[in-house]
Amino acid sequence: xxxxxxxxxxxxxxxxxxxxxxxxxxxxxxxxxxxxxxxxxxxxxxxxxxxxxxxxxxxxxxxxxxxxxxxxxxxxxxxxxxxxxxxxxxxxxxxxxxxxxxxxxxxx
Amino acid sequence: xxxxxxxxxxxxxxxxxxxxxxxxxxxxxxxxxxxxxxxxxxxxxxxxxxxxxxxxxxxxxxxxxxxxxxxxxxxxxxxxxxxxxxxxxxxxxxxxxxxxxxxxxxxxxxxxxx
Numbered sequence: 001x002x003x004x005x006x007x008x009x010x011x012x013x014x015x016x017x018x019x020x021x022x023x024x025x026x027x028x029x030x031x032x033x034x035x036x037x038x039x040x041x042x043x044x045x046x047x048x049x050x051x052x053x054x055x056x057x058x059x060x061x062x063x064x065x066x067x068x069x070x071x072x073x074x075x076x077x078x079x080x081x082x083x084x085x086x087x088x089x090x091x092x093x094x095x096x097x098x099x100x101x102x103x104x105x106x107x108x
Numbered sequence: 109x110x111x112x113x114x115x116x117x118x119x120x121x122x123x124x125x126x127x128x129x130x131x132x133x134x135x136x137x138x139x140x141x142x143x144x145x146x147x148x149x150x151x152x153x154x155x156x157x158x159x160x161x162x163x164x165x166x167x168x169x170x171x172x173x174x175x176x177x178x179x180x181x182x183x184x185x186x187x188x189x190x191x192x193x194x195x196x197x198x199x200x201x202x203x204x205x206x207x208x209x210x211x212x213x214x215x216x217x218x219x220x221x222x
Contacts, residue, residue: 008148032209043198043213044151087151089211094139094158094202096211100150 001026006088006099013078014107021073021102023088030090030097033064035073038085038101047073047086078106110135112201114214121189121221129184129217131199137212139202140182141166142174144195145216151198157182189221 006023013019025033033050048055050062050071061074071088083106088099112133121127133140141156143166153166157176171193173185186193199214 041216043216045213046210091209094209095156096141096200096202098151100148
């Protein structure tokens with residue numbers, strides 16, 4: 001079973017839409033959780049960490065459900081510049097495990 | 109500026125010709141790792157290093173070697189590259205600490221083996 005699983009999409013949404021991504025992880029000993037953004041042919045960059053209490057950064061909200069072992073990312077008021085691949089990641093003892101990524105295209 | 113630097117960015121080589129991809133970080137991180145990224149398979153870890161002179165296999169180590177003689181450098185070595193090693197490679201350096209852990213990636217090396 002994969003450590004981290006995500007729906008690969010693609011998600012094609014109009015500008016201004018709200019879109020949600022989910023991700024599940026298999027190891028309950030996972031310690032910290034993240035969403036990374038990856039633009040085409042570039043390196044992944046940290047979008048936000050994910051905490052059990054939920055956290056928000058502008059139009060982005062991340063949630064963690066430890067009991068169900070899933071992580072979510074909500075993007076409100078989508079912009080064209082949000083088009084990218086979003087990677088879910090978990091960390092356990094400094095080892096990072098990544099999902100395959102979910103592709104998002106925001107359409108004018 | 110915190111950086112992970114990989115070289116080269118692009119490389120086309122022939123089967124069997126040894127190559128090295130360099131990776132250097134300026135953040136004094138102890139933990140570094142190498143990933144390859146292939147369509148539909150995501151980022152898969154090749155090797156990682158918890159500290160100088162400490163390296164370990166990741167999920168897909170076959171055909172690769174690494175070394176960690178000093179903290180800042182973590183080169184990836186392909187002794188005899190084969191076409192199935194054509195991929196996009198990323199080096200990452202991880203900041204320590206619970207809650208403060210973050211993986212910083214190099215810009216990637218696109219390798220083609222013909």
